[in-house]
Amino acid sequence: MELIGAGCGRTGTLSLKTALEILGMPCYHMVTIIQRGDVGFWHDAAEGKAVDFRSVLAGSAAVCDWPANFFYKQLMEAYPDAKVILTVRDPASWYDSVKETVWAICKAIEDAPAYVRWLDGFFPPGRKMGPMMNVVLWQGILKGDFEDQEAAQQRYLEWNEAVKQVRV
Template sequence: MKVIGAGFGRTGTASLKAALELLGYTPCYHMYEVIQQPYRVRQWLDIGEDRARNWDEVFAGYQAAVDWPAASYWRELADHYPDAKVVLTVRDPQRWYDSVSETIFASALAERRPLSPRRRVIRWLVARRSPDFALFPQMTKATVTDRVFDGRIDDRAHVLKVFEQHIAEVEAAIPPDRLLVFDVREGWEPLCGFLGIPVPDAPFPQVNERAAFRRKRPRRLFRLIVRGR
């Protein structure tokens, strides 16, 4: 592990993943890996519920990790991989909240409501096709919404306070020569300078994380239900 992303989901982590992979830190771990490879859901649920925690097994073959659920454990990962550099992605707090509340938090809050007949059927089909993927809501609850936000994801003031405290905690815990506080709108220069790599002859990736979120999980559910994989 060479780069650890400490930034919350929806702070440009998908763009950072793409940028790091263009720079040779490939593959880079992201929540996308968990969605596409459902056995990883159970790995993270075991971590979130304190049953097992083998970082080398979780990140075997990966040179970098960004986004949740890895970012929920930035402190543990920074200790376990002392030579890895840490990138803390940041963005305007209000815009970040609008993005996360329409994606991750919206899905999590939906899980708290009674199941409609349609959702009950979908839940049953997914559980039959992929018992591991069926645990995805439980995993995100254990590793993100409960661990990071004490379950209070419908409390805007609380969530924004956690967001700002998180930035302060990372800045206080990680030495300045090991940490880059990074807004992906800054582009290649600060990231490449921090990593000691020449700026590539390519535009800095710009991934629309909100749109990607809306595509990825529904597409995965569709494949599980219709194709069985």
């Protein structure tokens, strides 16, 4: 592992993934989780279970986006020689982007009739994606404040500042 992305999703992480891969650095991202069906691993990590990051990230030279960014400290311990990059975005623009994408998808699934949520279990990433994102993002990084735009933007800024303060 050469690079750990600690920036939140919707801050250019897919563009970062694309750029790194052009440079020959395979990058693990949320799309990787969906493609490979690794949500169970991240769900376990989000619940505090012992996980082996090296196993799920094998073959990757970089990692970014949710949920991996939530574990940047653990990843720094697992890969002490890796560089850490923090992608950022204007807080208001970031909030709007998350609300229109990730929040909308999570709410649609949560608010769907029971039979739709039941069907979700048959398709990757299945039922664990919502609970995992709840622990990592909605309750983790944002501390339950997403519906309060000002508070959510403040939590986002606090996350960024906390990443900047970490020294290994």
